[in-house]
Amino acid sequence: MSNIEEKVLLLCVNYQNDSETLAFLRSVFETDRAGRVRVAVADNTVRSDTERTRFKLEAESIGQYVCVTSANTNLGYFGGLNAAFEKASIEYPEILFSCVVLSNTDIEFGSSHFFDELVESIDHRTRASLLNNIGVIAPVIQSSRTGANQNPLYRRKPSRGKFSYLSAIYSVYPLGVAHRLLSKVKNFVKNKSNIGKVELKDEAIYAAHGSFMVMLHEYFARGGKLAYPEFLFCEEIFVAEQCASLGLTTLFCPSLRVVHRENATTGLLPSRKIVSYLQRSHLYCRDNYL
Template identity: 25%
Template sequence: MEIAFICVNYNNSKITLEYILNVIRIKQNHRVKIIVVDNASDIKDVNQLETDIENLKTNAVLLLKSEHNLGYFKGLNLGIKCALENGYNQFQVIGNNDLEFYNDFLDVLERIEIKDYELILAPDVITIEGIHENPHVINKMSFLRKLKSEIYFSNYYLAKLITRFYSSERKPKSFDSERKHIYMGIGALYVLTPNFFLNFDKLWDDVFLYGEEAILAGQICSVAGKIVYEPMLKCNHNESATTSKMETKYKYKIIQSSYKIYKKYL
């Protein structure tokens, strides 16, 4: 089976190297290409990453260096385009660089039966706190949830007030063993199936960062396709390696700006 793994690096060369080494360990007899898109990292970080990749002495890894920070999905699209140009139009595993795939990930993927309208697989993504991030959103948002989002994103200080009275601590939830169609998968990881490439050659990338899950859901729905939660595909997630470094207000402003674009898909 031919498969591309695509991730984005931004000033996290050490984490990206761990991602690369993990994929190399699990690839076994599969034809795998690892494409890392560097989103204009500091020169020291990208030089370190380039050196680390050269030291691996393998042609399985390709580093693409963008002159500008493209954001998440635009960065992934650069990798997707490269993968397609190199003939990787079967499965593409796209997402964060802070992931650790289970040893049987590719063997399980090879055995999965996919219907024509199933364009994306959403694996079981497990955080270091034991939270299973998928299935993320099974159905479209209710009116009340949309109203809550409107209020939250109307003003930074109002959002802080709401947060103060609402515990943001996420409690571990039990593993869902049922394979099912869902509206949104968590944005950290998707598997694009061959059916995706019969309809699209890229992700809709209307936002710089945040809200990608909703926009992708809208993209898949536009061709009557489905996203499938696949519990047999598993990986660990050391979440938010990049975004956790952002100042709170700056992060809020980015999400607020993205919300104005993606809210129509909720």
């Protein structure tokens, strides 16, 4: 295989959760048996120079191919991933990666050979000429809370009216809080009812769940970006719409599986700032996508 078929770039963001991020990095290299993975971490935690250096040294000591970048500010989720991607282009300039994995740090790999299976899956589709129009691969993401699969996030494109409605809801803080709580209950019940359902076939979908998605080389080759202009939320729609505009498909691939521990970093009751981010992101989707 050539380099473009062998190597995987994994991007993640650390925000006030050093222990989880470091444990995640260890799990990546324990799973990466063939030495395929290169990792770039964006440290979004605001802290002293001493503490920032300590985290960087500890993270980079975990594996030969780990690099950390920090602007000593919180760049948001995709803002951090984009910074990590730019750092990786400096640290690993000679490698044309077959894919770029965007991952939360509360992810567990469903197989001790996950990265081998991922690369083999991509290689199989490459040899069968099935990857030319695929931009993103979405694995099964099993919720640790319910056991249900969180992918596909959207099988079909949501209507523009949905984003108009939600942006209006999130413009009023009490309504935003109520909607978030009701959504959690609804998703819990829905996911419980989906436990045990087995997905067997690959399926073209609209949007992948943002906790773990695999972007193929073609996504970036055609001009796909990570530079989402909002701070948080609706990143999946941003990626899905880029795929659509570039003539690419998102593929749900149930042969690949990870577990999402779903650490509630934003809390049960969202703050005013979180609800504000929700409103901004849904307005962005309403105004930019049809």
